Amino acid sequence: MAVADFMRRVADSDIWYSFKSSRVVVGATVVTVFIILAAFLSPILAPHTPFDPATLNLSDALKPPVMFGDDADWSFLLGTDEQGRDVLSSIMYGTRLSLVVGIAATAFAMVLGIALGLISGYVGGAVDAFIMRLADVQLTFPALLVALLIDGVVRGLISVQRHDEIALYVIVGAIGLSFWVQYARTVRGSVLVEKGKEYVQAARVIGLSPVLIMVRHVLPNVMGPVLVIATINLGLAILTEATLSFLGVGLPSTQPSLGTLIRLGNDVLLSGTWWIVIFPGVTLAALVLAVNLLGDWLRDALNPKLR
């Protein structure tokens, strides 16, 4: 019963109406869900395990995709690279890594931004001024530059082998630290508005601790815009990870994301083996475009001024 009620409420809601009346948004959702499923089910669905050296065979190297060329092999639908790795399987595993990094970095940035924004807005004074000036200075630089710099500093602090082992965490941290500003500013603004309202004063009169008031009472009321920013930033985070990996400072070639795959394909591009670079590129572009379209739609659908 509860499920049926919930379904009816969803079906009657404005958001669902706005969702199903836009073909572009429905299409973007289908693409996103398809890519996410294909990526996270890659251990089951992928035809090969491209990063298990035991299954690779050099005689399979540089096969073109099945539609282009006579020596193509149907078990390598999108061709193979110069080491005989199946391009389709590499893409599926790579997309999974790209998604994991993108989602983790966005979540990290969100948590950090919310925490600093809550503190800044609720405490005020010198703490507020310090956090906001820090945000101003960081906002002067593009996020890509900040992430590159953080990555370089970590490399200066630890050895190279060690860096490859923890590359995943370094890149999540670097992207997260370069995207927190927008959340902090939004949350701080909302907190300043909410702080004066009666329910917060009531909570204070009861004698709740500031932390409890912030997390249980103020936070739920500022989450709406935060989630919209998170959706829009997810596409940006995936793109930043791909760019860093393409520049050779992101994920190493032993655990390649889409960006790493594009870099490896780009290294052999001049020999005319276009499929090694084009297919990961198209996957990345489709993923980012679909996520961006969803983010834009969500922003408009949740904005009461635009209804």
Next chain:
Amino acid sequence: MLIFILRRLAQSVAVLLAVGLVAFTLFRYVGDPINAMVGQDTSIQEREELRERLGLNDPAPVQFAHFIINSVQGKFGLSYRTSEPVGRMILERLPATMELAFVAALFSLCVGVPMGVWTGLYPRHWSSRVLQAASLIGVSLPTFLIGILLILVFAVILGVLPSFGRGDTVAFGWWTSGFFTFSGLKALILPSITLGLFQLTLIMRLVRSEMLEVMRTDYIKFARARGLTNRAVNFGHALKNTLVPVITIAGLQLGGIIAFAIVTETVFSWPGMGQLFVQSVQFADIPVMAAYLLLVAFFFVAINLAVDLLYYAVDPRLRGGMATQAARGH
């Protein structure tokens, strides 16, 4: 006006000092400068002497002051990777990045503004719809992918344009220029399109939405009623009033161009500062990173300042606002 300029200058210096502090912290505390300078067999005593002579035992504020003074003079120390002076390494690569950024910005403005005017004036024309859809895809395509696609089509398949390097350059003192040789100009085409494309789509969409807005206003109707030609209305009245936001975004994006030159330079093996920065990140070459950070911060702050001042040159309404504000003693 003077007060405004002075206040903006003070803010800019404050931002630069903050970035300088970050750069100094990197330079001084990430990795040991002494280890990078001396060999394995240097005794501890010699290391201590060197440490004393370089002023590394001074109090941190004194060291920071030295760092800032040296930076202003262009002395950034030696690279950990090549042992060359960082200042000279960056100076050698500055012209390549500057010329690339300049051509890319020029390309995005010269193509983006007319496209935006066209799609803003005739939003229902089929070509406008095509341009709109293309710009959405252009925004979503990562820079490096555009570069790779261009290389694939024009260098690998058609073989008409070079895929890497600057071509032949002409030296004017320390500045090397690719503008005066045929191969230099040819080498500029693909990288500057790659770098300028994102800015182009942004400027086009901005000019379009501003044009749509302005064309609905009363003074445009009035100008038509006065019997002015379409050209005078479109360019003299409408376009002029869209310029303020365009200058803001274009100016701020110039910073973005310098940052994304990192990606473009890597794709096209362009021997500029961005490529140097990526290499220094890979090798954790802290002095180069610190110097690049300071230099980019300087560019950004200078651009922001110039954009703010340009407002007052372009928009007479703001000048009036400033005058009354100043009169109120603000």
